[in-house]
Amino acid sequence: xxxxxxxxxxxxxxxxxxxxxVDRKDRDVxxxxxxxxxxxxxxLVSMYTAFDPSDRAQGIPxxxxxxxxxxxxxxxxxxxxxxxxxCDDEVAGHATLVPDDDAYExxxxxxxxxxxxxxxxxxxxxxxGHGQAEGIEKVWLTxxxxxxxxxxxxxxxxxxxxxxxxxxxxxxxxxxESPDEE
Amino acid sequence: xxxxxxIGGSDxxxxxxxxTVDRAAVAGDELTVAVVxxxxxxxxxxxxxxxAEEAIEDAGIDAEIRRVEGDPGSRLVDIAEREGFDEIVxxxxxxxxxxxxxxGPIAEFxxxxxxxxxxxxx
Numbered sequence: 139x140x141x142x143x144x145x146x147x148x149x150x151x152x153x154x155x156x157x158x159x160v161d162r163k164d165r166d167v168x169x170x171x172x173x174x175x176x177x178x179x180x181x182l183v184s185m186y187t188a189f190d191p192s193d194r195a196q197g198i199p200x201x202x203x204x205x206x207x208x209x210x211x212x213x214x215x216x217x218x219x220x221x222x223x224x225c226d227d228e229v230a231g232h233a234t235l236v237p238d239d240d241a242y243e244x245x246x247x248x249x250x251x252x253x254x255x256x257x258x259x260x261x262x263x264x265x266x267g268h269g270q271a272e273g274i275e276k277v278w279l280t281x282x283x284x285x286x287x288x289x290x291x292x293x294x295x296x297x298x299x300x301x302x303x304x305x306x307x308x309x310x311x312x313x314x315e316s317p318d319e320e
Numbered sequence: 321x322x323x324x325x326x327i328g329g330s331d332x333x334x335x336x337x338x339x340t341v342d343r344a345a346v347a348g349d350e351l352t353v354a355v356v357x358x359x360x361x362x363x364x365x366x367x368x369x370x371x372a373e374e375a376i377e378d379a380g381i382d383a384e385i386r387r388v389e390g391d392p393g394s395r396l397v398d399i400a401e402r403e404g405f406d407e408i409v410x411x412x413x414x415x416x417x418x419x420x421x422x423x424g425p426i427a428e429f430x431x432x433x434x435x436x437x438x439x440x441x442x
Contacts, residue, residue, distance in 0.1 A: 196420040209419050236418045243418045280420060305428060 142241070142300045144276050144310045149296035152267035155221055161255040165225050169264040172220035178229075182210055182222070185229035190250045195282065196306065199247060219272060221265040223248070223257050231257050233265040241276035241310075242269065259291060266295070266313060275316045280306040322350045324436075325409040326388075326396045327372065328426065329363020332411030336441035337372060340409045341379045351376075351383035354399065356392035360424060393429030400436040412440040 157169040172178055186199045186206045194201075200209050213234050214220060219242070223231040231248035244265070248258045269277065278300060281288050292309050301308035325340040327333040337353065344351040353372045355365055369385055376383045388395045400408050408430060413423035423431075423440065431438055 196422065197415075198419045200419070213418065234418070236416075238417045243416055243420075245418050245420070280416075280422070304425070305423065 142278055142308070142310055143298075144241075144278075144300065144312045145296065145298045146312070148312045148315045149266070152263045152270055154267035154271045155264045157260060157264050157267075159256075159260060161252070161257055163255045165230075165252075165255070167230060167252075167257055167260070168224045169261055170222055170224060171268055172214065172222055174214075178222060179210065179214060181224075181227065181229045182214075182232055183207060185232065185249050186210070186247075188249065189247065193247070193250065195245075196280065198245065219265065219268055219274070221261065221268055223252070223261045223264075225252065231261045233261050235265060235269050235274065235277065238278075241278055242274055244277050244279040262291070262295065266311075270313050273314060275312065275314050276310065277313055278308060278310040280304075280308050283307045321347065321406045322352075322404065323407050323409060324352050324354060324396065324400050324403075324405040326354045326356055326392065326426070326430075327368060327411070328356045328358025328392060329361040329365075329368040329371075330358060330411055330414070330424070332413055332441070333358070333361075334371060334411075336409055336411040337375055339441050341375045341381065341383070344383065345379040345381050351381065352405075353383060353385045354388045354396060355385065356388045356395065356426070357390075358392060358424075358426060393426045393433070396426075396430055397434045397436070400434060405436055407437045407439060408434060409439045409441060412442040 155169045155171050159167055161167050187203050189199055213236055217237050219235040221233050222229055230252035233246040235242040235244055246262050297309040297311045300310035327337050355369045372385050410427045413421050415421055
C-alpha cells in the first residue's frame with residue numbers, strides 16, 4: 139500500500155548536533171539531541187502549551203496539556219529521534235523523526251516567539267544530521283500546499299514531492315544510501 | 321434525522337459506523353449504511369456488510385444496509401441528495417505514527433462536493 143517515491147540519490151551530509159549559533163535576532167541558540175531527561179520533557183510541554191494553535195498542522199501539536207503530554211510520550215520514545223533548539227532553558231523549537239514501516243516521518247515546530255530567525259533551517263538540518271549519523275535511510279513528511287515558505291525550505295534541503303494528490307503535499311528525502319538497493 | 325453512513329472497511333470507517341449506530345439508537349435516526357468499495361482498504365465488502373449488520377443488531381435498531389458500487393465519493397453525494405438525507409457520516413481519516421491526521425480521497429470528495437451536511441467521526 140506504501141508506494142511513496144524517494145529521490146534516487148542520497149542527500150548531502152548534514153552536521154549532527156550539538157550546533158551552536160546566534161539567530162537573526164541576536165539570541166544564542168543551541169541545537170541538541172533530546173537527552174531523555176524529565177527536564178527536557180517538561181520544557182517541551184511548556185513550549186507546546188504556549189504554542190499558537192493557528193500553527194497546528196493536521197492535528198498536531200494537540201491542544202491542552204493532557205493531550206500534549208500523551209502525544210509527547212508517544213514520540214519521545216527510544217525508537218524516535220528528537221532534536222531540540224534551546225535558548226537558555228527554554229525550548230525554541232523541536233523536530234522529530236518517528237518510525238513508520240521502513241521510513242521515518244518528520245515534523246518540526248518552532249515556537250512563534252522564535253520564528254523567522256533562521257532557527258527552523260538549522261533545526262531541521264540538525265535533525266537530519268542526527269538521523270544520518272544513526273543510519274536512517276528514508277524520511278518523509280507532509281506539508282500544507284499553501285505553506286510556500288516551508289515547501290521551499292524542504293526543497294532546498296533536498297526533499298522531493300512524492301505525492302501531490304491529497305490535501306497535503308507529501309515530500310520525501312533519501313538520507314543514506316540503502317545497502318540493499320542499487 | 322435521515323442519516324447516510326458510508327463505510328469501506330478502514331478502521332476509521334468502522335469507528336464511524338459504531339458511533340452512528342449508537343447515536344441512532346438514542347436519537348431515533350433513520351439510518352442507512354452504505355457499504356462502498358474503498359480501493360485503499362483491503363477489507364472484503366461482504367465482511368464489511370456483515371460488520372454493519374452485527375452493529376445494527378447489537379444496538380437493536382432498524383437500519384438499511386446497501387451495497388454501493390462505483391466511485392464511492394460521488395455515489396454517496398448522489399444518493400444523499402437524490403433521496404433527501406440530512407447528513408452524511410464518514411470516517412475521520414487515518415492518523416500517522418507521528419499523530420498527523422490525513423483524510424482519504426472519499427472524504428475529500430464528499431466534503432468538497434456535498435450539499436448535504438457532512439460529519440467526520442474522530
